[in-house]
Amino acid sequence: MKTLWNKYKQNKMAHGIFLLIYICVSSLSLFMAQRSVTAFLLLLSSLLLLYFTNFKNLTKWLIAGIVLAFLLPFTASQGDAYQSYMEVATLVGIYIAMALGLNIVVGMAGLLDLGFVAFFAVGAYTYGIFATAQASNFMPFGTFPLSGESFWIFIIFGCLVAALFGILLGIPVLRVKGDYLAIVTLGFGEIIRIIFNNLDRPINITNGAMGIPSVTPPRLFGIDFLFPSQFYYIVLVILLFTIFTVRRFEHSKIGRSWKAVRENEIAAQAMGVPLVRTKLMAFAIGASFSGMMGVVFAAKQAFVDPTSFTLLESITILVMVLLGGMGSVPGVILGAAVMTILNLQVLTEITNWLNQLSMSGAISIPDALSPAKMQRLIFGLLLILFALYRPQGLLPAKNRIYDEKVLQEGSGQTVLGIATEQSQNEKLNVKEV
Structure with missing residues (x-):
């Protein structure tokens, strides 16, 4: 067998x-x-x-x-059920992109970030403010809301603004490590949420706790994007770009620098890795993907308010990275998909099935014990099980393995080539003399 x-x-x-x-x-x-x-x-x-x-x-x-x-x-x-399926697939793509961004910070660079959802909020509010009449409260020029065609520009703009906020977060925490870094990033995420929650006076910018309704939907070639099946393709294109970019960074010089900083900062710095620039790039690049998806989320929901960007969301994204495998791109994709589908579909379907059994009199289950209401307990148990029996995640990160003999032969050939070139140069110099 x-x-x-x-x-x-x-x-x-x-x-x-x-x-x-x-x-x-x-x-x-x-x-x-x-x-x-x-x-x-x-x-x-x-x-x-x-x-x-x-x-x-x-x-x-x-x-x-x-x-x-x-x-x-x-x-x-x-x-x-077409639109409900596409809604789930769209949200899976959004969370995968955010988890890949957090994986750069946590999995590759080894910087624990508990306020990552703040960059998601920055992207969402960036588009939500200007895609409604809210911007007319503080902008002395221009006509608001902007048209749906501006959505495609705001994807790039939201990416850049979120990257800027990532740099602003990275600057004060460069000398902080471990638990203290987690506390600082947690505070940053809560500060951003509280600012958006109270930025309705003295100038009404975010409309406070009431949120920003009636966000202008995207438009392309005269077609308004209103349904999840349409946003699915937007998310799919951005997700493919995100995966391609993250994979390129993973095996590039900056990706190796992130891993070196994660393993040992002192050794990395001794080998010539610039710590400040490396950490700032990790925060900026990771935040940029979250900012792009924040713009898409605001357009899809057509409503933005601070309750969508709580600490619980940051922890959920971090759990996706831990569940899939820190530093592993395929693992993070799988972890984010499993968590999102489990939350949106599996637990909901099990709850509906148990409710039908209760109504038919087959079994009697208290409403407080329904799986949909106990999702945090279920996620916590999953984390405990994986921490005990699968600490590296569903798909652990893989490092490239090089053949030592091949490397030695290659280095020997390189040395031989240099020696040959030097001898040829010496002969030429003799002839010239």
């Missing part, structure tokens, strides 16, 4: 056949049973199976793009 399993793991053809059958069966199940959450989750699970195949990265990206851009929306669009 073990021999057959090893042969299967090395056989790309077997992987492709099994994956094709699985995608076809799960897609057909979702197409036929539109209100089946199980079929929806099974189709999404095909992306996890795709990750464990032996295909090339380009092949994996193409298959994932086909599933996410065409197959999932089409098979889910044949029933009344």
Whole structure:
């Protein structure tokens, strides 16, 4: 049995056949049973199976793009639950992008941040203020609200503003480590929320605790984006850009600098890593992704208020990173997807099922013990279990392994090449003399 399993793991053809059958069966199940959450989750699970195949990265990206851009929306669009499915998928994409941003700060750079949702709030309020008549209270020029076409510019603008706030957070905490860093970032997140909650006087900028309603929806080629199925594609494009950028940073010089700072700041500084610039870049780049998704969130909800940016949201995003695996991009994606789907669909469906059993008289469960109301308890138990039995997360981070002999041979060839070049130069100098 073990021999057959090893042969299967090395056989790309077997992987492709099994994956094709699985995608076809799960897609057909979702197409036929539109209100089946199980079929929806099974189709999404095909992306996890795709990750464990032996295909090339380009092949994996193409298959994932086909599933996410065409197959999932089409098979889910044949029933009344279409928009609810797209709502869940959109929120999953938003939380994945924010978790990837926090993973840069916590997972790669090793800087514990408990106020990360503040950057999400900055992006949301940046668009919410100018996409409503709220900006006319303090702007002496211009006509507000801005049109829906400005949304595409505000995605970039929200990214830059959030990055600026990330730098402002990073400057005073450069000399703080460990628990003290967590306390400072926690205070920063609460300060931002309180400012937005009280910035309705003496000049009404954020409308205080009442929030900002009637945010202008995005518009492209005369089409207003009003439904989750439309925002799904916006989030998908931003998410692909986020994953590509984070992967490029992970294996770049700055990514190696982040990991060096995470392991040992003194050793990193001794090797020439600039601590100030490295930490500030981690805060700025991580915050920028959250700011972009904040703009999308404000446009999708058409309403912004401080209750959406509490400390609990920051902790939830941090749990996504811990659950998936700190420093692991695939792990963070899986952790954010599991947490979001568990919160929005699985616990809700289990609660509805138990309520139906209670109404039919089959069982009697108190309302206070419904899974939807005990989600924090369930998340806490999951964290305890993973901390005890899987401390590295669902998909731990992998470091590149280099062959020592190859490196030694390469360095030897390099030294030989330098010596040959020097000898040739000496001969030329002799001839010139």
